Amino acid sequence: MGNGEETLGTIDRAATISEVAALAGVSPGTASKALNGRGALRPETRQRVQEAAEQLGFVANAAARSLQAGRTYTVGMITTDSIGRFSIPLLIGAEDALGAGQVSVFLCDARDDPIREQYYLRTLLGRQVDGIIVTGRRTQARHPIGPSLPVPVVYAFISSTDPADCSVVPDEADGARRAIDHLLAIGRRRIAHVTGPEHHHSATVRASATMQTLASAGLEPVAPILFGEWSEAWGRQAAGILLSTEAPVDAVFCGSDQIARGLAEALQEAGRRVPADIALIGFDNWDVMVDGCRPALTSIDMDLEGIGRTAAELLLAAINGEPAHGRHALPGRLVPRASTAVYPVL
């Protein structure tokens, strides 16, 4: 019939709706109506068109469609920091919420470079994305990505310094609170906090929530808060510092799972039992760390997928004319494991 659509080799060219229409013996306009369930058509005509479309493997050209619809059913996702451990769950969550809505995602990795970021922003706008999600590795607020954009923007994990922008972030203070509450609930009172660098937003937020929660229980940390870096090595080092303190420690809340794991190793090498002598809580609930640690590590899960999903949902709402504003903080979740088990459980 046509010009070789039955070839077994590579299909050279996608079929157009005009070809479908010709095969079904109708006009292109009618074919469009048939395939999209619009207009007034006889059921048999509709079916004839559908069969023709199937036979030719017709898929509507999205460029033509968006040209006339003024919408692309496409969003951009810019990760300001390189795609990493935090970006991925966010990405999965967002992709989840958008994929269900037939929206495709352009992924852009700006690598923490403002030039690349602006370049990608222009590219995305040129591609007429319906909206943009901005993501990063740190929760710290950042400058808005552009002054006044023709499409809605939602910040995920990071937040924008402009309160009118929409941001979805983890409630890190809430996470710290849950951690301390848990340690109090299992009867620990001599609690220390070891965390990342003092200039890091997450570290300070979690540290001050830790202080506050202890204070409202009438306690204070058994040692000054230990700021260091987000690594196992620092966890090991911190263990040494804590053990040389005069005051005995019976629990440590760590700012990350890596720190906690380093601490666990070093404490046990020094003869302390976990959790019998010292209970341990991490932060992030990073599978390889919490499972690799011995004993398995209790941790705070920030529900990154949920953040990605929520951001995508808010973006879709904004695209549909119902923009949200401000900072939406999502609560975390404590995942109890052996490192805080009440002892005679075993």
Place this chain on the structure above:
Amino acid sequence: MGNGEETLGTIDRAATISEVAALAGVSPGTASKALNGRGALRPETRQRVQEAAEQLGFVANAAARSLQAGRTYTVGMITTDSIGRFSIPLLIGAEDALGAGQVSVFLCDARDDPIREQYYLRTLLGRQVDGIIVTGRRTQARHPIGPSLPVPVVYAFISSTDPADCSVVPDEADGARRAIDHLLAIGRRRIAHVTGPEHHHSATVRASATMQTLASAGLEPVAPILFGEWSEAWGRQAAGILLSTEAPVDAVFCGSDQIARGLAEALQEAGRRVPADIALIGFDNWDVMVDGCRPALTSIDMDLEGIGRTAAELLLAAINGEPAHGRHALPGRLVPRASTAVYPVL
């Protein structure tokens, strides 16, 4: 002038080339030529148009452009397994090679579900992507994603069972060879191999390359190859097995960094020194594992970013009419660290 493009609030609508042309006092066609450096135009006209475009923040509508060009400067990336530790470097590498060529990437996470995969495939074809990269978590060959597609496809990390397809994969046998050669070079002869599940393609490939390399040195493994799973727990367990063997072991090549790390811990708890008594090599060169391990872990790096980049380059070549075929295996790289240091180095 226009209808409020100077508003400080949100820009409602992107400017079109006709508006730019009107502002510059030329026709749309001329404006197009001015902005794309075509046609015969007076320099001053060209500049006038460029200034108008700048003033209106003009970015060409990609849908319109691709509609007429028949190309979208867009590729799809389907990860058959969920986006994970292996997919990301691939993604970064690909994004790197494509971004430089002004090509945007649609990311699709098929989650190992054939239905989702086909759905995404149709979506991508509808969006008229110029090409598709298929990625996964395992290196095992898989069925081609579709029988005869209108666009080129390149498989990255995984490979296609159809030899006519183009695949870019790590040379895992080469990696294993390098590991064993390294152990031999530092004088070890009593070498064991602990790896993942026997039904896992990577495990068997690496294991048989290990055997072969040992054989060509006139050796054989000091213990039967230990197949298990890709976890630290299995590494610890395997340590027990190896230590209960009569024959003393002086080096272990592990199928993953996680196994190696578990092994390292357990060996040292049992009083063996690493690397003095037993040298250790992992596989993957996964930063958190090799750095977290004590001593730091020598490992094989499969250069995933390079694979992603190469796949993207081959895809671009195919799009430009120079398709490549077959399986392209990229060599790995040994990254030496303390776990195989020749002892009196310290």
Place this chain on the structure above:
DNA sequence: AAACGGAAGGAAAACGATTGCCTAGACGCT
């Protein structure tokens, strides 16, 4: 029997950018 109404489908104009072709000047040459 004439008029009306509804159903089914066609024709054509969008959407925005690109590009080949054409025209209107301007300049130079004879």
Place this chain on the structure above:
DNA sequence: AGCGTCTAGGCAATCGTTTTCCTTCCGTTT
């Protein structure tokens, strides 16, 4: 002065789909 040539830029078609009118035809009603 008249013709040819070159240059700058306008015109209109094109890409594939959707959608808004229309038109046509058939059946029904008075």
